[in-house]
Amino acid sequence: MNDHDAAGSSATDVLDCRGQRCPLPIIELARTLPTLAIGTVLRVLADDPAAAVDIPAWCRMRGQDYVGSPAANAYDVRRLS
């Protein structure tokens, strides 16, 4: 089972924010998600400990769908709008 299957979705786009500290991964997420088609799942790779809290919080504030964390330091976000 590969990472994409583990997420139970077609997470084809990956945003690698490893090595970046807060709030940079959130900024990159906010820049990247609107460039994708609505319904697309973006996988954010981030090893900053704040990402685990801030990515779901950003989704809630921005009305996007936080799908979950399929693996350590990986977070799936679906564009809703």
Added chain:
Amino acid sequence: MAPTARNDITTRAYFDAATAAPLHPVARQALSAALDDGWADPGRLYTEARRAAQLLDAAREAIAECLNTRPDEVAFCASGSHAAQLAIDGVRDARTAVGALAVHSAIEHSSVLRAAHRGPSRQVAVDRFGHVDMDALAAAVAEPAVAVAAVQSANHEVGTRQPIAAVAAACHAAHVPLYVDAAQTVPWEPLPAGWSLASASAVKWGGPAGVGVLAVRKGTRWARPWPIDRTDPWTVPLPLVVAAAAALRSVRVDAATESARLSGLVARIRAEVAATVPDVEVVGDPVDRVPHIVTFSCLYADGEALLHALDRNGFAVSSGSACTASTLQPSHVLAAMGVLTHGNIRVSLHPGVRDDDVTRFLAVLPKVVADLRAEAGVADL
């Protein structure tokens, strides 16, 4: 009357009272007097010693009255963090026959978490506002082998109060002693009913650093880790305790007026920050909270940069963002509540804060945030 000389009128506003309130003028006077009259060993029998003992007794009585407890239930130690450790270690030591498990809310002060994690522990989740999950707490304390439950009276980062009456009822039903870290409420009010152990810290009410207060309710099984009473006077910094007691008594005289005024200022900060700063999350319970703490997080802003920019503008604030912590971990409080941790600012007020200070802060903040976002190139996000 509230002291007015505790902020530099022209340039600085100090908004970090939840860490340490500025020294109350009465504390300075009492400290000076106690250094003159309270230097002798209060355990001796001559006149100088009796004078010192009287000062210590009076201070203990004053603090006990402010906590609404008995003087012989009050002990002094080095800090609020030290008191937390004594509370949890001492109750674990006394209840070895029952068990060593410490049940605690996810948003206790780090000193309480450190003490709890010295043995087996169980964490109870909180909701988005920071209120402890009462069903989970009641279930956790009802399990076997629980030594103690630790739930703070109010949170030090977001100001949310905990439902201590309900927590105490659950602990009482399970025959588990409740330790209440009351550091953020003792400046304003007595201990909430239902505690078996409680702690406070003099720096939170304008007393000097170096005085923690531990209260142990009569009948609570608690093993004193070492003598902290009058038989070993040098474990009590007598002049500091006298100063702490004088300051607490003094702030309590104006507590009703000041808590209403500061609560109004916090309500104003909550409303205006939400209205004037785009993409901000104001966190904590808007109503069920202490008077003096407000916390908010600014999307895409760097917490450390925000703190420094506010400092340059004359405002001392703190932050729960990871970049401002020595560990580079985000605040465990904000994380447990599931609220944004970056761009976080905590404003905590004290009686020396003037309404004008808050007005200036609210005037400056939107531009400070906007400038930082512009610098980071995120203004369009």
